[in-house]
Amino acid sequence: xxxxxxxxxxxxxxxxxxxxxxxxxxxxxxxxxxxxxxxxxxxxxxxxxxxxxxxxxxxxxxxxxxxxxxxxxxxxxxxxxxxxxxxxxxxxxxxxxxxxxxxxxxxxxxxxxxxxx
Amino acid sequence: xxxxxxxxxxxxxxxxxxxxxxxxxxxxxxxxxxxxxxxxxxxxxxxxxxxxxxxxxxxxxxxxxxxxxxxxxxxxxxxxxxxxxxxxxxxxxxxxxxxxxxxxxxxxxxxxxxxxxxxxxxxxxxxxxxxxxxxxxxxxxxxxxxxxxxxxxxxxxxxxxxxxxxxxxxxxxxxxxxxxxxxxxxxxxxxxxxxxxxxxxxxxxxxxxxxxxxxxxxxxxxxxxxxxxxxxxxxxxxxxxxxxxxxxxxxxxxxxxxxxxxxxxxxxxxxx
Numbered sequence: 001x002x003x004x005x006x007x008x009x010x011x012x013x014x015x016x017x018x019x020x021x022x023x024x025x026x027x028x029x030x031x032x033x034x035x036x037x038x039x040x041x042x043x044x045x046x047x048x049x050x051x052x053x054x055x056x057x058x059x060x061x062x063x064x065x066x067x068x069x070x071x072x073x074x075x076x077x078x079x080x081x082x083x084x085x086x087x088x089x090x091x092x093x094x095x096x097x098x099x100x101x102x103x104x105x106x107x108x109x110x111x112x113x114x115x116x117x
Numbered sequence: 118x119x120x121x122x123x124x125x126x127x128x129x130x131x132x133x134x135x136x137x138x139x140x141x142x143x144x145x146x147x148x149x150x151x152x153x154x155x156x157x158x159x160x161x162x163x164x165x166x167x168x169x170x171x172x173x174x175x176x177x178x179x180x181x182x183x184x185x186x187x188x189x190x191x192x193x194x195x196x197x198x199x200x201x202x203x204x205x206x207x208x209x210x211x212x213x214x215x216x217x218x219x220x221x222x223x224x225x226x227x228x229x230x231x232x233x234x235x236x237x238x239x240x241x242x243x244x245x246x247x248x249x250x251x252x253x254x255x256x257x258x259x260x261x262x263x264x265x266x267x268x269x270x271x272x273x274x275x276x277x278x279x280x281x282x283x284x285x286x287x288x289x290x291x292x293x294x295x296x297x298x299x300x301x302x303x304x305x306x307x308x309x310x311x312x313x314x315x316x317x318x319x320x321x322x323x324x325x326x327x328x329x330x331x332x333x334x335x336x337x338x339x340x341x342x343x344x345x346x347x348x349x350x351x352x353x354x355x356x357x358x359x360x361x362x363x364x365x366x367x368x369x370x371x372x373x374x375x376x377x378x379x380x381x382x383x384x385x386x387x388x389x
Contacts, residue, residue: 032388033389036387039154040152040154066388070154070156070387073156073158074156075159076160097151104383104385108381
């Protein structure tokens with residue numbers, strides 16, 4: 001009987017944690033979507049603001065860090081872009097889209113800073 | 118204590134239902150969605166040129182093949198590109214024959230050295246024909262001659278001076294190359310298959326070194342070296358000047374980025 005109760009309690013804890021996580025992720029996702037719309041309309045500062053809010057709400061949201069990195073790249077802030085890309089990759093190392101974005105970012109940065117003294 | 122089998126089954130169902138609920142909620146929060154978006158990445162200039170109002174493309178010590186006058190062509194090309202992209206006023210002046218200037222300076226140095234008998238510092242004779250990087254390296258002294266560049270700067274009202282070296286050499290290479298070939302099977306279906314063929318290819322190597330000198334002091338502010346090469350099929354008759362422009366096109370964005378900010382267009386993928 002005790003073990004049954006313990007199982008039910010454990011399941012409820014997991015369930016409530018999952019719901020809380022889903023709610024946080026849902027809020028962050030709403031910010032990300034808003035940011036994407038803003039970026040598509042050319043409002044990159046608004047987009048960056050939204051993606052910053054998304055990563056603050058959910059610091060494990062790799063896609064939000066990816067989008068934020070792109071925003072920083074567009075605004076000419078390569079250091080912040082690199083940090084955000086690296087964070088996105090550390091959160092989701094198997095995501096090919098993030099890796100591809102990061103490779104293209106590095107290619108441009110390396111090409112423009114490439115010189116042999 | 119052993120529970121009733123029916124009770125155990127209902128408990129198991131309850132636990133299973135709860136796990137199912139969890140498994141439905143969590144993936145629902147991490148769905149996919151990609152959006153390709155064009156971006157323009159602004160790149161800041163490498164050099165602070167706020168102290169200059171003019172730029173003088175002085176000329177280049179050029180070497181390699183004799184098909185292209187790399188000194189004149191480079192000076193002309195850089196001037197036209199800077200006119201389009203840089204905010205500085207471009208000084209219209211003929212490209213200086215810097216190789217001859219360097220040889221002249223070297224002669225003077227040699228005379229000076231003989232007078233002071235400082236044999237250890239005696240400058241080595243500069244090769245009249247510049248064929249490779251080793252020959253070109255002997256001319257580096259010219260760019261360290263601050264007095265010369267300062268004097269030139271005074272002549273043109275203290276501009277930023279762009280100079281350097283250009284090596285444009287013919288190059289050939291033979292070996293196996295992977296190419297794609299169209300083939301049609303017996304049903305007439307088109308296929309592209311990779312094939313390895315032995316080929317002799319000819320082309321050019323361009324190795325420019327751009328040096329930016331402060332016309333007020335004669336000191337070198339910044340320099341950068343590039344290396345680009347292009348190879349064509351041996352049968353293809355590409356004029357040397359076309360190859361030269363093709364290779365210069367590759368290094369031009371980086372050259373211009375030294376003096377002015379650039380915007381590089383690209384696409385990225387946003388994720389939801």
